[in-house]
Amino acid sequence: MRTSGSGSGTRVAALGIALLAGTVAALAQTTPYDFTGHWTGSATQTGKSPVTLAADFTTGTVPKTFTGTLTATSDMTSTCTAKGRQKRHQKVKIVLNPCDDGSHILLSGKLDTTAQPTITGHFARVKKGKVKGGTFTLMKGAASPSGAFLDDPERSAP
Numbered sequence: 001m002r003t004s005g006s007g008s009g010t011r012v013a014a015l016g017i018a019l020l021a022g023t024v025a026a027l028a029q030t031t032p033y034d035f036t037g038h039w040t041g042s043a044t045q046t047g048k049s050p051v052t053l054a055a056d057f058t059t060g061t062v063p064k065t066f067t068g069t070l071t072a073t074s075d076m077t078s079t080c081t082a083k084g085r086q087k088r089h090q091k092v093k094i095v096l097n098p099c100d101d102g103s104h105i106l107l108s109g110k111l112d113t114t115a116q117p118t119i120t121g122h123f124a125r126v127k128k129g130k131v132k133g134g135t136f137t138l139m140k141g142a143a144s145p146s147g148a149f150l151d152d153p154e155r156s157a158p
Contacts, residue, residue, distance in 0.1 A: 037141055078103070082095070092108075105126075106123060123135070
C-alpha cells in the first residue's frame with residue numbers, strides 16, 4: 001500500500017489552482033485610462049492624402065469605455081459619433097457609427113501612456129459596401145491645427 005503518493009497529488013492540484021487564480025487576477029487588473037479630453041491627429045488611407053482628425057471624448061458609463069465625437073477634415077468635413085473601449089494589453093477599439101457621410105469606421109489601436117498619450121493603429125472604413133483601410137494616430141491634448149488653445153476660450157486664437 002502506498003499512502004505517501006496521495007499527498008503530492010493534492011499539492012500539485014493546489015499549486016495549479018493558485019497559478020490559475022493569479023493569472024485571472026493579473027488579466028483583470030488592466031488599469032482603466034481616462035480618455036476624457038481633446039485628441040488630435042491624422043489618418044492616411046491607402047493611396048490617399050492624409051486627413052486631419054479631431055476628437056472629444058468623455059468617460060463612458062462602464063469602466064474602460066468612453067464616448068464622444070470625431071471629426072475628419074480634408075477637402076470636406078465628416079463628423080462621427082464615437083464609442084470606444086479599452087481592451088487588455090493597452091489595446092483600444094473605437095467604433096465610429098454613424099458618420100454624416102454615410103460611412104462606418106472601426107479604429108483599432110494601441111494606447112501609449114508615456115509623456116504624450118497616443119493611440120496608434122489601423123482603421124477600416126465601410127461606405128456603400130466598399131471597405132477601405134489605412135493607419136491613424138491620435139494624441140491627447142495636442143494643439144489644434146490652427147494653434148488655438150482649446151481648453152481655455154480666453155486664450156483661443158481669433
